[in-house]
Amino acid sequence: MKEELLYPIKFTPILKEKIWGGEKLKQLLNKQSNLSNIGESWEISDVEGDTSIVSNGELKGKTLKTLLKTYQSNLIGEKNYKVFGDKFPLLIKFIDAKQDLSIQLHPNDELAKKRHNSFGKTEMWYVMQADEGSNLIIDFKEKITPEVYLKHLEAKTLPSVLNFENVTSGDTFFIEVGRVHAIGAGVMLAEIQQTSDITYRIYDWNRVDANGNGRELHNDLALDAIGFDMPNNFKIAYNKDKNQSNSMVSCPYFTTNYLELDTVLDKENTYDSFIIYMCVEGDAQIVSENKTVELQAGETVLLPAALKTFKIKAESTKLLEVYI
Known part of the structure; x- marks a missing residue:
């Protein structure tokens, strides 16, 4: 393949059914699927087992991994190729939460590499649509010690010490590694993140499946990954000047x-x-x-x-x- 073949590339969305997913990705964003409860549309992914496939032009049918190996720095840039090689560095998603997501956090690069041979998972959210009264959970209401956190975890009262943010379309949040967070019911958003699928789930609203089983929690792993004293800088203010970045x-x-x-x-x-x-x-x-x-x-x-x-x-x- 020659460099001159490169053009704006679109990929086939990878749709994910979730216990908390809904219908907005189909109804509002025209995602085509017979699945129900679609929680995520992975738009560009190089996660193992979920590699995006080109949907347009001469490269249609080729995987993102193949493009990386073929075009290297012509695809992602010289400095990025030196750092990431044949690994695409970002995971791009749209997310629809019909129900509350689990309360969770992500490890930093060091922990993720040591435990999972993965990148960490720094991410950001842009709220595209939010039902009236819907919210996001981001961080604790106030600074908290690990001891107090563990007491609330054991008593199943963790939500009582968390910070709930009411949201509307256009609201933007930066979720650093270690920051406790969850998407609330009624929110549809765009998510930009490092290429990683490592999530530590710490609370799941006491939900159970049809067999009475709760989803796996990762409280032991999470304890030394949580930021208990992070700055209150997660909501992003930005200009909206037209026709410029x-x-x-x-x-x-x-x-x-x-x-x-x-x-x-x-x-x-x-x-x-x-x-x-x-x-x-x-x-x-x-x-x-x-x-x-x-x-x-x-x-x-x-x-x-x-x-x-x-x-x-x-x-x-x-x-x-x-x-x-």
Whole structure:
């Protein structure tokens, strides 16, 4: 495959049934499936056993892993290829919570490598739609000691010491490793994270399945991974200036910008990185030298690092722009 074949790439969503999932990903984001209770749509994934497959253009049917091995730095950028090799560094999702998710947290890179041979799982959320009165759980109401935490865990009163955030569309949150969190019922959001599927579940609302069994908890593993004294900096304020990139989150693992467009925008990739666009409202066209790609609400496109210039055409569209 030659470099000039590279173009804006779309992938077939990997849909995940969840005990807490609902119908919004089908109804609002047009995800095609006979499954019920779809909780997650993995838009771009290099997680073992869940590798994304190209859905458009000359590369249709090829896996993300194959693209990485073939195109290397032309796909993800020189600096990224030096760090990650043939491993795509981000996992991109849409999530619909019909019921509350379990209360959980993720280990940092050091713990995840030691215990699971995995990356850690720093992530961010952009709320796309939220039913009235819905919320997210992020962190504790106030600073707490491990001893007090364990007492509440044993008494099954953990929610009483957690921080509930009422949310509406556009709200954005940065979830660092170690921070206790959960998506509440009625929230649909976009999630950007390190490539990792390592989650420590610490409380699941005493739910049981049809056989009376609760889901596995990971309280022993979680105890030394929890941040009990983290700063209250998880809610992100950002500008919404039209027709330009507005900074939302910038961390060592990813940068995410907000774009609200009603015109044609000429873009130049100066980042030595791939760029991902998640369409969170409206529709757009991504126009490169080799191909024009349509992007609807709930769709995601990967622009290889080798694509240095392109246009985005839109009339009333909101995009998340992600790169490293």
